[in-house]
Amino acid sequence: MAQAADTARTIILTVDDDPGVSRSVARDLRRRYGAGYRVVRSECGESALDALRELKLRGDAVAVILADYRMPRMNGIEFLEQALDIYPGARRVLLTAYADTDAAIDAINVVDLDHYLLKPWDPPEEKLYPVLDDLLEAWRTSEHRPVFTTKVVGHRWSARSSDVREFLARNQVPYRWYSSDEPEGRRLLSAAGEDGLRLPLVVTPDGTALVEPEDRDLAAHVGLATTPAADFYDLVIIGGGPAGLGAAVYGASEGLRTVLVERSATGGQAGQSSRIENYLGFPDGVSGAQLTDRARRQAAKFGAEILTAREVTGLEVNGAARVVRFSDGSAIAAHAVILATGVSYRELDAPGVADLTGCGVFYGSALTEATACQNHDVYIVGGANSAGQAAMYLARGAKSVTLVVRGESLSASMSHYLVQQVTDAPTISVRTNTVVEAAHGAHQLERLTLRDTTTGHSELIDAQWMFVFIGAAPLTDWLGDTVLRDSRGFILTGPDLTPDGRPPADWELDRPPYHLETNVPGVFVAGDARAESAKRVASAVGEGAMAVMLVHRYLEQS
Template structure:
């Protein structure tokens, strides 16, 4: 069965017109169903649920008698939380749209009339349906199958890689799935986890790099020398890739993991300009990758940079496999990694109950489970709200006296109005317990000193971050915490020129985003720095004066070549 688009409107003329436009565009890939009221639409959903068939998108009129569009979406979201939601409104319904964004995670709203659909309807729905398909398990829609026991750190790493690269897949537990057990028996000589492809090929216990190679990701660089090499493909690196390539620089992005960086593990980013309903870190990264490639940037991952050196005017980046790429300029945008929990049992359950970051690949595993989220900043709050859609209970464990100490007001308000989330302030985890998998944690109340056991099958930790700069020891100046110094923060050297605002202690090597000392740890700030760095790199390549904080370079101190 094709996935379903459900349109709901009480006006017969409008309903016919919307359905006609949807059939013209989407009939090859979707079933378009129509309902003349919210109640009729709920009956349609009951029929879909009975056939275990999930809708992809709801397009619903707000002003309907008996049940408004918002009221229908509240009901529908409880049944099909992953379907995309679009509200049809009049010009006077802006308040209803904002309410829907807050209450049901509305993805978009369209004002009537939507003509011409080629400009005002299809681009919006194409984008949302692309997001929906990117997050679907393989099922009938094609993709790979991962077979293993659950939980398994190795299988989690593969599933997380597939989820964050928007590759459709499904997971079969050999202990609970007859099909999974059969596939494991058919490949008895293979080591688990087993990865199966639609063409019948199987990989035995592959690494993420081996899986990436099979999927056609991470081929070798197309040229030996670039204008710009960006190390790290988080928000700052991706922004630099977009702006560098669009400005005519030959640009290569390298990432040790998956594009998106720490932001890519966020379940929902709600305060990023231009996305009133928010977007996931995975969606942000996917969109940015497409944009960068559209302008001609190359992207290699997972490939790890292990050394940086200069040879004349070139900057050489050495990769873990021994390969080298050179460039006129290098941007360090390696971001940060979440700190590990240093308590008994943490290492044992890492990847099999304890996860660092939102680990959205585990969302469906959390259905009706007890989930703990550790941390008091926005990432933890976003994760708590996300997992509340699946879990029976979410406990947010915070060391501070209150959520307000480190979390944005909008998240604090949303957490407080989500009934399945319990907040435990001045509390910390002191031990993990379980058999083959995590079963409970011991929590210590710092106010009383009392330690109590709490059931937990899943713990997601967001407890601060450390920069990924160990490979830069002795290469660029860093602060005591390992963050890269740039511009006015670079230590003075007698007779040396002052670096540009985002330039490091090494001429031609720049830094942007969370890896930079004293940076603002926000997605928008990282994107801005990534874009700004390209302007500064242009100045370096062409020998033009550096802006604002740094005086002009002495003659011959910078430009080595003209930019194409």
């Protein structure tokens, strides 16, 4: 018999547009699992998505979703793809006819399908229940266990409130947002003994109230690991973007005692992308959050330790050990280190921008703000892929989206497929040869001054939302003089360490540095922080795997 769930709020959801089939599925599910799970059924994808969103807000857990493939307006694959964004940990089953098996096989790549069932499934004891038993057991033993929802109370135009929401969202921590001036927000503030002058207030699942929490304190209270389990490892990976996660998967899976240290949230800039469409194996695209979540779970499955909200401030060489120091003065050591620190968005140097950051001005996609942008005019500064992806995502609900581009065209810095999508989108316009001269507003963004660089003409426009993507700077200042970098701060490796391609003068080993190795033996670089890197998700993941291969070579020769 099926094992009872830990909570009666755990859901099995089924959606089928045929009322008879829908009732049959629900009947069979309740007969087997009704004692431990709540079975929810719907007869169209749209209403099922509404139900999932409501369940998410209430803090209910969804263990399995069964969807019929042939539904009007939204087929089962399209529904599961959107459901994946709401409940990424739910197991996914597609109900198909024999003629649709090719579509079901394709869905394995599109929505990471767990199983497909052919209709009819009689008898359920042979064709339905064994499949569901396995999927429910897999869900129970995964990281996506039922949890009570974290609550965040803050002011709509508060930079720190925005930062907390983004931190929780990017770390896959479910939360519910309450404005400080709405009844429930005021009730939570009163219960915590606060008058609303200090925000945000975060109420954790165990009822702990945190006022204006720092990221590390917040991470520790919502179940994210912040303290290393050991003092010494085979491999320390600094940075949790695609390169770091790729290195963690390959390092841990090949038997290295591996710890990944991330200062904010796994995924890096790629994790903030609304849709990545040129990554191998995902022909219909994948969101950065989905890709990050899968990679993080994969690394954890192989035994990699992942620390969040830990800032690294120094790297030291102590004999054969490589010592990584944290901002609180503590340290861990390892045989080898992979630097996968990535890059951060460059700040827009214009009057008023710094004061309004988080209050209408955002760096990166800030996807937690997307719903608030609906029916508003949105401005995106930048002309590369990240700006184009954000424009396409925000255009779904915004009244209009304007790309503000310094250059003469998008084609110089944006992929061809994305240029075509932006050009064809009816609500997206592009202003080339244009820069933001100033941002204006008392407590939130209200207006922008845009200047045409060809004519010199400036224009004052109304604006409440501006997202900035104007290039990136490497996060490497903390390395000091320990590791060689180029004039822009990117880390030099292998033959690029010296102009003539020979090892540096202080290189102590008989062999030359490996391709991804720095001037410090045993310290490697992967991803965007490396000088002359490709700045693509696929290449970052590949470099993470390659760096682990070179770590093995280094360890064998040490």
